[in-house]
Amino acid sequence: MKKIIEIVDTIETAQVYAELSDAKSGGICVFVGTVREFTNEEEVVALEFETYKTMALKEMEKIADRAIEKWNLNKVVLRHAVGEKGVAEPVVVVGASSAHRDACFEACRFLIDTLKETVPIWKKEKFKNKSVWVSAHP
Amino acid sequence: MKKIIEIVDTIETAQVYAELSDAKSGGICVFVGTVREFTNEEEVVALEFETYKTMALKEMEKIADRAIEKWNLNKVVLRHAVGEKGVAEPVVVVGASSAHRDACFEACRFLIDTLKETVPIWKKEKFKNKSVWVSAHP
Amino acid sequence: MNVLFFGIAKDIVGNSELIFSEELNKPRTVAALKKQLVDSYPEFSKLNALAVAVNSEYATDDVTLNGSEEIAIIPPVSGG
Amino acid sequence: MNVLFFGIAKDIVGNSELIFSEELNKPRTVAALKKQLVDSYPEFSKLNALAVAVNSEYATDDVTLNGSEEIAIIPPVSGG
Numbered sequence: 001m002k003k004i005i006e007i008v009d010t011i012e013t014a015q016v017y018a019e020l021s022d023a024k025s026g027g028i029c030v031f032v033g034t035v036r037e038f039t040n041e042e043e044v045v046a047l048e049f050e051t052y053k054t055m056a057l058k059e060m061e062k063i064a065d066r067a068i069e070k071w072n073l074n075k076v077v078l079r080h081a082v083g084e085k086g087v088a089e090p091v092v093v094v095g096a097s098s099a100h101r102d103a104c105f106e107a108c109r110f111l112i113d114t115l116k117e118t119v120p121i122w123k124k125e126k127f128k129n130k131s132v133w134v135s136a137h138p
Numbered sequence: 139m140k141k142i143i144e145i146v147d148t149i150e151t152a153q154v155y156a157e158l159s160d161a162k163s164g165g166i167c168v169f170v171g172t173v174r175e176f177t178n179e180e181e182v183v184a185l186e187f188e189t190y191k192t193m194a195l196k197e198m199e200k201i202a203d204r205a206i207e208k209w210n211l212n213k214v215v216l217r218h219a220v221g222e223k224g225v226a227e228p229v230v231v232v233g234a235s236s237a238h239r240d241a242c243f244e245a246c247r248f249l250i251d252t253l254k255e256t257v258p259i260w261k262k263e264k265f266k267n268k269s270v271w272v273s274a275h276p
Numbered sequence: 277m278n279v280l281f282f283g284i285a286k287d288i289v290g291n292s293e294l295i296f297s298e299e300l301n302k303p304r305t306v307a308a309l310k311k312q313l314v315d316s317y318p319e320f321s322k323l324n325a326l327a328v329a330v331n332s333e334y335a336t337d338d339v340t341l342n343g344s345e346e347i348a349i350i351p352p353v354s355g356g
Numbered sequence: 357m358n359v360l361f362f363g364i365a366k367d368i369v370g371n372s373e374l375i376f377s378e379e380l381n382k383p384r385t386v387a388a389l390k391k392q393l394v395d396s397y398p399e400f401s402k403l404n405a406l407a408v409a410v411n412s413e414y415a416t417d418d419v420t421l422n423g424s425e426e427i428a429i430i431p432p433v434s435g436g
Contacts, residue, residue: 014152023225026174033436036164055412087161092436121435122363133364134434171356193332230356259355260283271284272354
């Protein structure tokens with residue numbers, strides 16, 4: 001089992017297949033989160049990501065370990081970007097490879113859902129006239 | 139909405155993100171099917187894919203259209219390789235991008251499941267001492 | 277009437293295309309075509325399933341054939 | 357006792373790190389730390405949630421603090 005856990009300045013989406021590719025795998029499932037132009041019909045100029053890096057890496061490692069416990073996976077990647085990202089830029093990529101496709105699909109969904117719940121990374125939405133920390137307030 | 143439907147000799151996995159990337163999308167989900175080294179504990183040397191191309195492209199187009207009807211998608215890719223593929227090589231890539239991740243995950247799963255059911259492509263597993271058309275016999 | 281064969285179907289008939297040239301031999305429906313194939317090549321009856329495409333669309337048994345269509349024998353698919 | 361602040365928590369206190377230097381001021385539990393923060397900066401009470409990490413692990417309210425730990429205030433996360 002190979003895990004790749006990283007916080008980076010820029011995500012290179014092209015590299016993830018080589019990282020997940022595996023002779024024992026028949027399927028690779030990858031999710032890429034990107035910056036969307038509009039939130040609630042307001043135009044987003046950029047997203048700014050900040051992290052508590054030592055803790056974020058630990059939490060990402062835990063998520064990978066939980067996925068490996070739950071499913072029969074050969075390789076797992078969790079990679080998140082920090083800094084300012086413009087529209088359509090990738091901000092997160094998670095993926096898994098497994099012998100059969102059920103496992104990699106379910107694991108990939110679990111990876112991104114859990115990352116969003118537990119990993120200490122914060123996103124500020126920058127609009128033309130204001131900035132908002134996402135999910136901070138009810 | 140942009141659809142990319144192709145049957146190719148070699149799949150370049152690196153290109154699929156650029157194809158699915160979209161200002162209106164917050165999520166991209168991609169599935170890559172690859173050649174697995176073992177089937178029922180027998181060592182696979184290669185897979186050989188054959189297609190009825192005109193019909194396969196029509197069926198892939200129908201699958202994309204059904205996905206677009208069911209989910210709110212911005213871009214869809216269905217690409218299958220033909221010819222002989224060695225262990226760990228990609229043979230199929232399907233993916234979708236959407237504003238929110240539920241849609242792209244569900245659509246991506248639908249694309250590969252339906253492709254395997256309806257698209258006229260046939261796979262021969264080549265072992266050391268024999269070759270078998272997959273799924274042909276009970 | 278020309279019929280295309282793919283995958284294991286091609287192996288069974290030993291050819292990627294067969295021509296039904298005799299008027300008498302030409303099946304008039306998809307069901308008749310399938311029956312004719314199974315009668316001539318019993319291996320077809322051992323397959324998981326056997327579909328026929330007419331003009332590159334799946335065709336049900338009752339679809340009629342006039343001989344000018346592109347007809348293909350579709351054994352169980354296994355892409356992906 | 358040093359406390360790290362991230363995201364909106366950093367904006368609320370106006371700093372990425374605060375030092376609780378007075379013996380009297382040092383909270384002895386996670387719960388006491390949270391209370392002290394909310395008392396000093398009422399904006400914290402308006403957040404969806406407020407978590408504390410001790411040595412880069414989520415800590416429940418009853419975890420005790422001796423001042424040598426790495427302590428961080430974790431406002432609602434929003435990665436991905």
